[in-house]
Amino acid sequence: MTSTASTVERAFRAALYDDTDTGLDTGASLLAADPGADAELVRRGEEFVAAAWRRGWQPADVVRLVRRELEEAHVHLAAALIRAQAGRDRPRGRRWAGQLAALPTGPDRATDRATDRFSHATTVLELYRLLLRLPALEPLDDEPRRALGPAASRMLTRIRALLAKAEATGYPEEAEALSAKAQELMARHSVDEALLAAEAPAPDAPGACRIGVEPPYEQAKAVLLDAVATANHCRAVWNEPLGFSTVVGFEADLEAVELLYTSLLVQATHAMTRAEAAQRAGGRKRTKTFRQSFLAAYAHRVGDRLAAAAETQVTQDLLPVLATRAIAVTGRLETMFPQTTTTRLRGVSDAAGWDEGARAADRAQVRARPRLE
Template sequence: MSGTVERALASVLGGESTDTGASLLAADPSADDELRRHGERLVRLAWERGWQPADVVRLVRRDLRDPHVRLLAGLIAGETRRYERLPARWPAQLAEIADPAAGTGTGARAGTAAGAGEKPYRADRFSYATAVLELYLLLARLPAIEPVGPLPGAELLPLPEDGEPRMLTRIRALLAKAEATSYPPEAEALTAKAQELMARHSIDEAVLAERTRRGDVPGACRIGVDAPYETAKAILLDAVASANRCRSVWHDTYGFSVVVGFEPDLAGTELLYTSLLVQGMSAMTRAEAEQRAGGRRRTKTFRQSFLLAYAHRLGERLALATRRQSHDATADHPGLLPVLAARETAVAGRTDRMFPKTVATRVRAATDLDGWTHGTSAANAARVTPDGAAHAPQPRLRPRA
């Protein structure tokens, strides 16, 4: 490592102001390449500590600013170019990071040419060096977390598959229609059909795995749970995960939940949660507009109560749909029941091994009856009793610090 880079990093890691290190870097353009290589090494270290691209970008976006996100995206692109094979979920994460429409861009350091679709970060040398040091400080301090997949470049990574299973394509199309419609009964019918297909797909995969003895084991993935109203969003994700035979553990410190389950169920959970969140936020916006038109000013408690009710009621609906599908399937094929029970036990065991210590998170009761009623209506066109708090969701689990 060059003397300039080493001194600059030492000053920041030693607790000094970033001004000293940024001044050193700004005055020495010859140190730029070494500075970039050190950033890519920090990115690789993040992978080795269990982090994935979307996790790190989410944290940087939350704790720093857009220039830091674009600098990080450039480092991630440079570091991952070295690998012929990537873990299954990484290409989608990298594509989202690289898409300027997603709000992240893929910046490069000042003066570096950006690739197609990339949005370079341009600033004076001192501002650029300051942003780099702030980013590197965050990366260097990332703790080790439970990994949810292999590292990029691992020898045992499977070859990428062309496209996705036909059933997931159908589910994705149904959910896209549900998001696009402004007619609630239609959205409910489309979402229910999507969940029915997910349950059927899960059962078909379980039967196939049993017949072929292919030795499937539960996996895990991380799904972002962003502020605001992250508690209600985590509850919604937990409800979707449970309905799809998965377990969800919320890690509120870093803004994500870890979902554990078999691969088809993980894919279905991620698809459905993303769609239901879009539908819920749209319904909440419409409900607020109606309230304002009636002369009533809505507050944060309205939105919180709306989303809690939405998550709670949808959890009931999805669980019912899954039970019906399982009942019909096991009635036709009695030998399926122990297969499903064994998979449920395997998921629970994997979750317990990953998170041997969890704590319950107490959820603030819903206090806005209008919010609760509108949220329940958005989930199922149903109404609640006057005591909305009586329907408050149960506390969720999260890792113990």
């Protein structure tokens, strides 16, 4: 064992397998005193990242957890390790590439001269502690079984643009028209993909993706995501401790869930901010309970609206195709999650918040999709 590798091993023994501050300080001191160990330290970090992939994690999952548990410096360090490891990784799919492209950028150790060696070593060891303890997750396919073609990609780009405009405009009528058009394109996109898959020589198969459910009020957000997933022929399972839901479905429907959930969450946040300002102007100060009840009502009411829309969107001739796909989605879900429980809303105690949230949900741009023919 070389002297630099020995330094890293001794630092790891002191800091990674000991949760105390004393062990962390000891390990950081060893690394700070040996600049020759820096390259070995980075190499070992890339090994931790590769091990995370083998345990079912993906780049966005790691970044999300690091941001939730540690500080921004750790996030940038994790992103740098993920990028470095990607250069030696095997080819992965489109979603994976998108997550790599979305990694946060920021100062690394080579350019951040203001960070002393001891502080940097402490940050590294804190990150490695977290990576070392990552639990195994249900594995996701790196790529859907049948990748979306150029026409589908152009359609999704158009849908994203319409929803972005709907969220940004200050005119309700314009937002309604833009969102309605996006819904129409989503419905057509979904059924076109279903019919293409049914006619393909090799049968299509459902995939899965993870969508972050960020605090605060993550329970209501998870219920909203579940409602969106169900309305789009998908199923969602919430992992509360790790802050995400796994959505199972066919690729076109997974894309629709991600887009619609994000758009509804933006609309809910804007509506909640306006309603809260009006409440506070009237002398109310219970902001937390108001927000929690608002989002709970919003999720509940939007779920009802989406369910009602889903009941009327399918014609009889499409039922066999969609029923076959529903069975496939349920089978994939049960394979990944043999045991699941139902999420129920808790802590809803503010009547004004509930009423305002329900009204906001009624105003949200969730028109029934046109009938699929």
